[in-house]
Amino acid sequence: MVTRAEQRERTRRTLVAESRRLFAAKGYAAVGLAEIVRESGVTKGALYHHFEGKADLFRAVLEQVQQEVAARVVAAAEAAGDPWGRFKAGCAAFVTAGADPEIQRIMLIDGPAVLGWNDWRAMDEDASAEHLAEALADLVANGTIPDQPIAPLTRLLSGAMNEAALWLAQTATPGDLTATLAALSRLLESLRAPF
Amino acid sequence: MVTRAEQRERTRRTLVAESRRLFAAKGYAAVGLAEIVRESGVTKGALYHHFEGKADLFRAVLEQVQQEVAARVVAAAEAAGDPWGRFKAGCAAFVTAGADPEIQRIMLIDGPAVLGWNDWRAMDEDASAEHLAEALADLVANGTIPDQPIAPLTRLLSGAMNEAALWLAQTATPGDLTATLAALSRLLESLRAPF
């Protein structure tokens, strides 16, 4: 016998997982609720019992994707030694994670359009941009990069990496990944305070 | 008496202008064709006589917006003297132009989601990224910035400026514009070859 809590959780996870598959493969607008509930083995009643609507379901999917990417970035950063190495490793991990076209479609293409840029930005802030700002603040504090306002710099770097990830998602040539990472590395290095 | 060519052109311009207004104000998904043709004083028959559908109409709007932004960037760049000054002036002009929320909604939020990232990227390439790449190539050629592949660098800078523009579109505080432009200026200066 399955408890109601178990069943509830199971249904919700299935809906998120299946809609994530479909959103990633075909894009938000091209996926219908009918298709989602069919693939999930439930009905629209179940969907609307768990979520407020299609956009709310997408929000749950986006949250999951962002958490996974953030986890990969943190893991890569912690593997490196000094602060500057952790910073660069984290940036490279983010861009590499974004190389997956399905992640990008959800995180960077449909995300802002579906939820609105404000909501999307708030979620991105919690998931990744906050870590980036923290890392930059540390690097400013210990003099690795020159003293300057970190908020606008965070946005510039975040945008640069988002765009880099988007590009990588579209190109099949593996050489582009290394070329882009090299360019990013040069850009980051140029920020470093000259000794 | 109006010729057919005049009338045709007039109807088309009205459709583009009105849908641009609505897309900018409410977003692509929230605007219906019924509303567009009502505000334009025509019917859906006219719309589908001029465009293949809603997305095609949006494409025409995006093209117009991009051309306007590109014109502002070129004008600002030509006003400056030396190559480095033209480069920085152009970048600043792009970010400033993007501060208009209505331009951003069309160019950066809905654009990729509606047309797909590939098509959007191709249009952006023609409208602005090409100029950016050209400017960077010149700066590399005359030794202002160190020799390096310009394609990935172009993407990074393009993404950084897009994000900066998006941010500015949401904040009402005018100080953010100068702060962001300052951060961008520092970033660009750090690219410069040390003498």
Next chain:
DNA sequence: TCCTTTCACATACCAGCGGTATGCGACGGT
């Protein structure tokens, strides 16, 4: 154990959307 309440979901239905097929009157070449 039995009865009742609650909850997780199914069923049936709807307004409105983008899109299409067809009709029609005026312009424009001959």
Next chain:
DNA sequence: ACCGTCGCATACCGCTGGTATGTGAAAGGA
């Protein structure tokens, strides 16, 4: 003056996201 063509208007359709209501099984008290 004629008639083909062009620029739209009208009427209509399938399908979509969303909602109102029904239903059977688990949870809880006696």
